[in-house]
Every structure is written in C-alpha cells, then in structure tokens.
Amino acid sequence: MRDSFGSPPVEVVRDAAFAAPPERTLSLDLYRPAGESFDASRPPLVVLLHGGGWHAGDKSDLTEVALSLAERGFACAVPDFRGSGEATFPAQIRDVKAAIRWCRANAARTATDPDRLATFGTSTGAHLAVLAALSPDEPRFAPDPANVSAAVADASDAVVAAVGVGGLYNFEHTPERAELAALLGGSRSDVPEKYELASPSSHLDGGGPPTLLLHGGDDDVLPAMASELFYDGLEAAGVDAECVVADGVGHDVLREQFDWVLEWSAGFLDRELR
Secondary structure: OOOHHHOOOEEEEEEEEEEOOOOOOEEEEEEEEOOOOOOOOOOOEEEEEOOOOOOOOOHHHHHHHHHHHHHOOOEEEEEOOOOOOOOOOOHHHHHHHHHHHHHHHOHHHHOOOOOOEEEEEEOHHHHHHHHHHHOOOOHHHOOOHHHOOHHHHHOOOOOOEEEEEOOOOOOOOOOOOHHHHHHHOOOOOOOHHHHHHHOHHHHOOOOOOOEEEEEEOOOOOOOOHHHHHHHHHHHHOOOOEEEEEEOOOOOOHHHHOHHHHHHHHHHHHHHHHO
8 A cells, every 4th residue: 555656565454443342342543564574673653543622533534644654664553532422531541542552462463563652643632642641551541441352451551752733731721612521521610620630731740751742823723822831841840842833824733734744743753763
C-alpha cells in the first residue's frame, strides 16, 4: 500500500479487536513499514487518537497521518474508543489504555518495539493522548479486566512521548461546554471530581514524558491559550515540552496545515523514539 512514486510501502492490518466493553467491540488499525523483518530492529509505535468532541469521529479520520508516519518508519495503531453517547468518562481513557496495553502485549506478533511507544491526538484526541501519557498505569484508568484479555490486562500502558494537536488540557478552569457535560455526566458543579480527574493538568505531580503541543493561532473552538497555559504547567512540573502555535490557522489544524503538523510531529517523534 502507498508504494507508488517511490513512497515506502506500508502494511496495513484492519480491525484488530483489542477490547469488548458492553457497548461494542473495539478495534484498531495497524500500519507498519513494509519489508521490516521480524528478526530486524522493530520500529517504534505511535497510537493515534481521533477528535470529534468525544462523541463523533472514527479511526479512519487519521488514515493519512498513519500512512505518512509509517512511510517515515513508524508503526501506527489507530483505535476506536467509546463516545460520550455510549459511556461517560473514564470509559474513553480506559479504551485508550486498553489499546496501548494491547500494543505492548502483542509487540512480538506485530514486530514493533513496546519500549518505544508514543501517543498522538487531534482536538479531543489530543486530550486523551496527553492524559494517557501523564497517567501511566493509573488504576482509575485501567481497562476492566472483563473487557480485555489477561495479557492486555497485565500489560503496562506507559508511553515515552506524546503529541497533542489543538487540544484542551484543563477542564476545571474552562467555560461550561455541552461536550464536557456529556463526557463527564454533568456540569462542573454537579461532578467536580470528574472534571479534575479528566484534566491532564491534574496529573502533573509525577512529571511526564516529553510532550509536543501544536495549536492554531486563530482557533475559535479551543483557543491556543489552552495549549500555552498547559505548556507552562508542563515546564513547571519539569516535563520536557514544546508548544508551537501556527499563526492564522483555525481549529482543524490537521486539515488546514497537514504538512506542518506532520513535519513537527515526525521531527519530535524521531528525536524521542529513535
């Protein structure tokens, strides 16, 4: 796949089931640089998380990102996760953690390196990507053992780097939003503990892995200040972080500036995973 005009070929495995919560079976698509021998050095792996207000979107939304990163030598796993219309938080982060654990548990079979694993997300997927990175093996976010295999339940969900594109990282000081109320099961006054638990900014006590934040300077959905303020928090916590704002770009940074996002993300992942 994608081997025309000199692009490196990519192997794609669709719909590998990784968890089975009551609402539906969840699956992921795996993209891997083709031609890599199972006996050779295993490529690093990036778990890609789509946006959609925690209620919409699909793993197919990140096909081009996965193909482009795979052509650069990264394996990519792109999972689905339950939306807020199916289950409230922390179901979403538990699904993400289940996908990460599945990747670790199946590293030998997929010929990827479980010790060089990162997360990447756009919009609400950026929230989940960064939250996952800042909460390694957090018991409150662990997948229900009844929904995953024993090997997945026993695996770690730690990652070594994270990329967030156009994300929201502090729910406690964000104006009330219908999407947040749907995700968390109520307003901030109704469930303040869930707003705190779901905020990546609440999980900085233990530091975190290197993190890249990208944001559109003209984002009128989630203003760039969300990333800039969170970057300050990362720095204060001793996290190796970068925050880059694209002037004149709106919320859909990936659509408006795909090459810009890819270059920054691939460069960062090269440094942290190679």
